[in-house]
Amino acid sequence: MRTHFFNTFSNSRDFFKKCFLTLFFSGLSPKAPGTFGTLVALPFAWAISHYIAPSTLLLLALLISVIAVKVINDYEKEGMEHDCSEIVIDELAGVWISVAMIGSHLFGIALSFVLFRLFDIWKPSVIGRIDREVKGGWGVMGDDLLAGFFAGLLGLMIIGGIQRIESLAFLLEF
Numbered sequence: 479m480r481t482h483f484f485n486t487f488s489n490s491r492d493f494f495k496k497c498f499l500t501l502f503f504s505g506l507s508p509k510a511p512g513t514f515g516t517l518v519a520l521p522f523a524w525a526i527s528h529y530i531a532p533s534t535l536l537l538l539a540l541l542i543s544v545i546a547v548k549v550i551n552d553y554e555k556e557g558m559e560h561d562c563s564e565i566v567i568d569e570l571a572g573v574w575i576s577v578a579m580i581g582s583h584l585f586g587i588a589l590s591f592v593l594f595r596l597f598d599i600w601k602p603s604v605i606g607r608i609d610r611e612v613k614g615g616w617g618v619m620g621d622d623l624l625a626g627f628f629a630g631l632l633g634l635m636i637i638g639g640i641q642r643i644e645s646l647a648f649l650l651e652f
Contacts, residue, residue, distance in 0.1 A: 495549050498567060505566035513595060515566025516573050520587055523574050527582035539574035542567065543623060547615030554614060561609075561618045568619045572598060572626030579630025580637065589636065593629035598622060 500506055500515075507514040527535045546567045554560060576590035601609050601621060605628065609621040 495553075499546065499549060499553075499565045501566045501570055505564040511563050511566055512569050512598065515569040516591060516595060516598075518566075519570035519573050520577070520591060522570075523577040523590075524582050524587055526574075527577055532578040532582070535574050536578035539571045539578065539623075539626070542574075543571045543619045546571070546619055550615035550618050560613060565618060568622035569594075569598070571619060572622035572624075572629075575623060575626030576629040576633060579627075580633035586633070586637075589633045590629060593633050594626055597625035597629050601625070 497503060501518050504515045504518040505511045523535060526538065550565065573590055573594045576594045577587060580586040580590050597605060598621070605621050605624045608617065608624060611617075612620055
């Protein structure tokens with residue numbers, strides 16, 4: 479169900495805030511807005527991480543999160559429902575953290591996408607607790623930031639395991 483808030487634009491500033499929160503309106507996708515928003519975020523993650531630096535991607539994810547918290551808090555004070563499905567800027571921040579940790583190579587991007595969506599949908603442990611108990615902008619952003627972090631950690635472990643298997647296989651060839 480669409481909230482009244484995203485159906486109208488009272489001025490151009492409101493338009494840009496909604497464009498920001500919905501990640502260029504990708505959050506208005508009728509099916510799987512979170513997945514669609516994550517897919518929209520990935521090319522930007524690749525470009526920033528690949529051409530600038532992964533650390534820049536991480537810092538931008540955190541900066542965007544702080545800005546998003548402020549905008550979300552303002553909108554919730556105006557009556558918008560908490561963590562409505564149209565808001566997908568949290569997916570951008572989460573998957574950017576994962577990409578910054580795992581890497582911008584094709585396998586890293588794909589692994590970041592799969593693992594981030596897994597943690598974001600499943601919401602294990604502290605991720606689910608933040609989703610349920612923290613209100614306002616930090617509640618919206620926090621679970622995705624942690625999902626991105628845990629996706630990045632698991633991705634690093636997977637890549638490390640693959641590298642060890644490859645090196646063992648190389649040694650066994652001799």
